[in-house]
Amino acid sequence: MEGIVYLYNEIKRVQNNSFPMKILVCISHVPDTTSKINFTDNNTKFDQNGVQYVINPNDEFGLTRALWFKEQQGASVHVITVGDAQCEPTLRKALAIGADEAIRVAVPATDGLVVAKALAQIVSEDDYDLIIAGRESLDYNGGMVPGMLAQLTGFAFVNTCIKLDIDHGKALAVREIDGGKETIEVALPLVIGGQKGLVEESDLRIPNMRGIMQARSKPLHVKELTPVASTATTLSYEKPAPKEAVTLVSGVDELIDLLHKEAKVL
Amino acid sequence: MSVLVYAESDQGIIKKIAQELISYGRALADQLGTTLYVAVMADVGTQNLAQYGAQQIVHIEHEALQSFSADAFAQAIAQSAKSVEAEVVLVSSSANSRYLAPMLAVGLDAAYVPNCTQLPLSTSPFQVTHSVYTNKAEATTEMTSAVKLIGLAKNAFGVSHFEGTAQTTSLTPDLNPSKCHVSATDRATDKVMIADAEIVVSAGRGLKGPENWHLIEDLAEVLGAATACSKPVSDLGWRPHSEHVGQTGKPVASNLYIAIGISGAIQHLAGINSSKVKVVINTDPEAPFFKAADYGIVGDAFDVVPELIEKLKQFKTLNA
Numbered sequence: 001m002e003g004i005v006y007l008y009n010e011i012k013r014v015q016n017n018s019f020p021m022k023i024l025v026c027i028s029h030v031p032d033t034t035s036k037i038n039f040t041d042n043n044t045k046f047d048q049n050g051v052q053y054v055i056n057p058n059d060e061f062g063l064t065r066a067l068w069f070k071e072q073q074g075a076s077v078h079v080i081t082v083g084d085a086q087c088e089p090t091l092r093k094a095l096a097i098g099a100d101e102a103i104r105v106a107v108p109a110t111d112g113l114v115v116a117k118a119l120a121q122i123v124s125e126d127d128y129d130l131i132i133a134g135r136e137s138l139d140y141n142g143g144m145v146p147g148m149l150a151q152l153t154g155f156a157f158v159n160t161c162i163k164l165d166i167d168h169g170k171a172l173a174v175r176e177i178d179g180g181k182e183t184i185e186v187a188l189p190l191v192i193g194g195q196k197g198l199v200e201e202s203d204l205r206i207p208n209m210r211g212i213m214q215a216r217s218k219p220l221h222v223k224e225l226t227p228v229a230s231t232a233t234t235l236s237y238e239k240p241a242p243k244e245a246v247t248l249v250s251g252v253d254e255l256i257d258l259l260h261k262e263a264k265v266l
Numbered sequence: 267m268s269v270l271v272y273a274e275s276d277q278g279i280i281k282k283i284a285q286e287l288i289s290y291g292r293a294l295a296d297q298l299g300t301t302l303y304v305a306v307m308a309d310v311g312t313q314n315l316a317q318y319g320a321q322q323i324v325h326i327e328h329e330a331l332q333s334f335s336a337d338a339f340a341q342a343i344a345q346s347a348k349s350v351e352a353e354v355v356l357v358s359s360s361a362n363s364r365y366l367a368p369m370l371a372v373g374l375d376a377a378y379v380p381n382c383t384q385l386p387l388s389t390s391p392f393q394v395t396h397s398v399y400t401n402k403a404e405a406t407t408e409m410t411s412a413v414k415l416i417g418l419a420k421n422a423f424g425v426s427h428f429e430g431t432a433q434t435t436s437l438t439p440d441l442n443p444s445k446c447h448v449s450a451t452d453r454a455t456d457k458v459m460i461a462d463a464e465i466v467v468s469a470g471r472g473l474k475g476p477e478n479w480h481l482i483e484d485l486a487e488v489l490g491a492a493t494a495c496s497k498p499v500s501d502l503g504w505r506p507h508s509e510h511v512g513q514t515g516k517p518v519a520s521n522l523y524i525a526i527g528i529s530g531a532i533q534h535l536a537g538i539n540s541s542k543v544k545v546v547i548n549t550d551p552e553a554p555f556f557k558a559a560d561y562g563i564v565g566d567a568f569d570v571v572p573e574l575i576e577k578l579k580q581f582k583t584l585n586a
């Protein structure tokens with residue numbers, strides 16, 4: 001499958017040098033960070049009670065960059081989520097901000113590889129030039145779906161991407177590395193694991209009334225797939241034991257002494 | 267069957283996280299009753315790896331691997347793992363390892379669990395614990411794939427010391443060229459990096475303005491620490507974005523994190539709470555950081571920090 005998608009895209013690019021890119025933005029639907037994390041059913045399930053769900057912040061930066069490509073370069077923007085019907089309001093929000101179409105893959109998002117394989121299946125049925133995902137999601141913190149998807153589809157991959165420009169099928173991406181950054185030249189098709197920097201926080205959009213109304217008539221396709229078997233099954237969760245109270249110290253001498261003798265970090 | 271560690275290096279020197287990972291790998295190999303193989307790039311000398319627990323060393327030799335490239339490295343590590351029939355493959359949590367690991371997982375058709383915090387709870391069935399929900403919970407996950415890929419969380423396992431020597435074999439992988447071409451690198455070499463730092467000194471809006479940051483830099487210098495800041499501080503342009511830590515910034519997992527004039531908002535704590543020891547210095551005893559910290563001083567940074575710098579200098583001379 002990977003070879004075919006790759007070749008198809010290569011041929012298309014040679015034949016037709018003028019773009020409109022087709023962009024797919026992968027959205028994970030996550031509890032807002034300020035949510036209280038609790039578990040039910042004997043600590044085997046995440047407790048959704050009173051939890052506010054949002055577009056994963058890294059994905060929101062990526063989506064906003066995708067909309068820039070739409071407005072400046074005529075790209076089309078699809079958003080996709082693997083998960084149950086509860087994710088649909090999150091997709092509608094992405095449509096209200098400006099995405100053209102949404103896809104929900106009706107497969108339980110049990111682990112990263114299952115999600116990546118489901119996404120790869122959808123990607124193989126279309127001709128996307130660019131896939132924008134987030135560096136990691138706030139819930140599972142896997143940081144694994146984008147790289148797996150790239151490897152499964154044969155697309156190039158740039159992780160921790162903080163800047164992305166594209167011209168005639170060539171991307172110039174800046175990646176954050178430990179202690180600095182590097183600039184990468186890479187041909188499409190491409191998957192990125194994006195984060196803040198792709199756009200600034202002040203560029204993020206809040207859906208307005210008109211956008212919300214328009215989103216109602218935009219397509220939201222539900223795709224049924226037979227999921228692959230999961231090979232990483234989470235059995236239970238545990239919250240860390242409540243922390244001991246802080247030791248308040250009156251002066252600097254005492255602090256240094258405690259850090260040296262008790263905490264042994266100096 | 268065996269365990270394979272990919273030990274990262276920088277200009278021929280094994281990184282500290284790689285030493286930790288080798289020790290973890292050795293403990294896991296002992297638990298499984300098997301051998302620990304350590305894969306390193308060819309520029310790394312192999313002599314000293316046995317002291318951290320390596321039993322066999324795989325020297326990966328290929329000119330395309332002279333500088334980091336995630337897709338090429340992932341292919342090379344996958345081939346090393348296959349050559350030693352590894353059942354478990356281990357990588358660290360550095361930015362580069364987090365980049366290559368998902369590609370490596372697909373190459374090995376392995377389940378991948380990052381952020382593991384300790385040795386597997388059991389190896390048959392294979393169950394690991396790892397942190398999720400930005401460190402607000404730990405999950406226990408059962409891995410059933412034939413090959414398992416584990417990412418060790420930063421600072422989760424110390425370095426152990428072993429006697430003995432390790433044998434080295436060479437492997438020249440068969441590589442498809444990397445799709446990505448690095449055209450420029452911009453990296454501060456003189457500063458301690460947040461990702462590698464044992465100690466991080468971080469400050470927030472309580473410091474009032476960028477002109478006061480010499481206090482933070484001086485303190486970091488005495489401690490050999492990296493400097494960091496809260497989000498508003500980088501948003502205001504007082505400090506570069508690369509210093510912003512927290513949920514939307516860099517994660518910190520240092521031994522010691524010192525927070526000065528930072529209130530301790532949940533989004534800030536989400537990024538730093540896997541640090542081992544946390545110290546807060548804040549004028550407001552009600553600041554939420556006091557609930558998250560191990561040690562705290564209620565006081566004015568402009569009084570406490572200069573004194574701390576002086577006293578630490580004395581401490582360093584005495585303990586040198």
Ligand SMILES: Cc1cc2nc3c(=O)[nH]c(=O)nc-3n(C[C@H](O)[C@H](O)[C@H](O)COP(=O)(O)OP(=O)(O)OC[C@H]3O[C@@H](n4cnc5c(N)ncnc54)[C@H](O)[C@@H]3O)c2cc1C
Pocket residue numbers: 469470471472473495496497498499510511512513514515526527528529530531532533534537547548549550553565566567568
């Ligand atoms: C979606 C989202 C994501 C976010 N992500 C992050 C993130 O990644 N990282 C992050 O840091 N924040 C993040 N934030 C912002 C976060 O909520 C807080 O607003 C921020 O951390 C506060 O920064 P601060 O502690 O520097 O400033 P303040 O909250 O203004 O606190 C300043 C503190 O300094 C103390 N102080 C004042 N004067 C002195 C003095 N002379 N000496 C000592 N102490 C003094 C005060 O008592 C106060 O506690 C995020 C927010 C949102 C909504």
Ligand SMILES: Nc1ncnc2c1ncn2[C@@H]1O[C@H](COP(=O)(O)O)[C@@H](O)[C@H]1O
Pocket residue numbers: 026027028029056058059080081082083109112115132133134135136137138140141142143144145146
């Ligand atoms: N269920 C999902 N559906 C669509 N995209 C996802 C899903 N889970 C993760 N992703 C994408 O992969 C990125 C990294 O997620 P993770 O590997 O879970 O940390 C997210 O920021 C999303 O862009």
